[in-house]
Amino acid sequence: MLEHGGSGAAYGETGLVDTVPPFLSEAAAPAPRLRIGLLNNMPDTALVQTERQFRRLIGPEVELRFFSLASVPRGPLARAHLDRFYAPHTALPTAGLDALVITGSEPKAARLDAEPYYADFTAVVDWAAQATTSTLFSCLAAHAAVLHLDGIERRPLPAKHSGVYPCAASQPHPLLSGMAPVMPVPHSRWNDLPEGELAAKGYTVLRRSEAVGVDLFVREGASLMVFLQGHPEYEIDTLAREYRRDIGRFLEGSRDTCPGIPENYYSDDAIERLETFAELARIKRALSLHADFPDMAATPPRPAAWQDGAARLFRNWLSLVAANRALRATAEAVA
Incomplete structure (x- = not known):
């Protein structure tokens, strides 16, 4: 055990x-x-x-x-x-x-x-x-x-x-x-x-x-x-992984609405990048777009x-x- x-x-x-x-x-x-x-x-x-x-x-x-x-x-x-x-x-x-x-x-x-x-x-x-x-x-x-x-x-x-x-x-x-x-x-x-x-x-x-x-x-x-x-x-990246999962579900059509960015969690620069991607996801809703989701290095959470x-x-x-x-x-x- x-x-x-x-x-x-x-x-x-x-x-x-x-x-x-x-x-x-x-x-x-x-x-x-x-x-x-x-x-x-x-x-x-x-x-x-x-x-x-x-x-x-x-x-x-x-x-x-x-x-x-x-x-x-x-x-x-x-x-x-x-x-x-x-x-x-x-x-x-x-x-x-x-x-x-x-x-x-x-x-x-x-x-x-x-x-x-x-x-x-x-x-x-x-x-x-x-x-x-x-x-x-x-x-x-x-x-x-x-x-x-x-x-x-x-x-x-x-x-x-x-x-x-x-x-x-x-x-x-x-x-x-x-x-x-x-x-x-x-x-x-x-x-x-x-x-x-x-x-x-x-x-x-x-x-x-x-x-x-x-x-x-x-x-x-x-x-x-x-x-x-x-x-x-x-852990520090758990909410980030959940958000990426929820974005994927939106892009594939298994959820109706684009998920909100986790609150009080990301740095200001990360929020700006994620908001840009979310707007693109709402306009061009396709699973292939998920490959372009910003990675953790580009969208770091706060400590x-x-x-x-x-x-x-x-x-x-x-x-x-x-x-x-x-x-x-x-x-x-x-x-």
């Missing part, structure tokens, strides 16, 4: 722990290595990139194990990779995990509960809600989870949110420990969750954006459930200002996982 890890504050099932030694502190006695699962549902073209992104954030001190849903459609190359490095989702209950990360998958059906993998996905959510100390849901997985847990339906946006947006903390929480009040976060989505419905069902919104709405929210319970509508795991905050968020999350594991072990020892 592939492996990886992280560090921060502490949170128990009943609230914030007042004093917990920092995760993997040099002064602390060695603790058992955390074991985190990644249920990777991303499309074939993003499967390995997603592994790399979450490996980087979770870090080398933590054992990272990979799992997949057999009901997510796969091509032969991706299936061969999964067969070599991944376990099926049915192996989750016996994997000895402390926590789980679940990614989304590009939707094929009009409704999430009509996706071919939805029954398997919801079974994993129900198991994780009781068996893990925490589960983190990324983007579409967050949408599918709140639909299953509380019947909250996502709403289609008039245009895709694509770019890097300032997201402001709405209240203190150990997940945000040591972070600035406003942090940049990449978003890339066609749908949104209404904040009012989340609050009515007992979710706590921790960070939001004036431009794109809710960014980060949690649900307390036997397992702390963490939901991200954004993509703090993205990835979100990555330090993303690393801190995951260190804080891993600290909560470690603290909650210790609390559970203590409770089981005295039971």
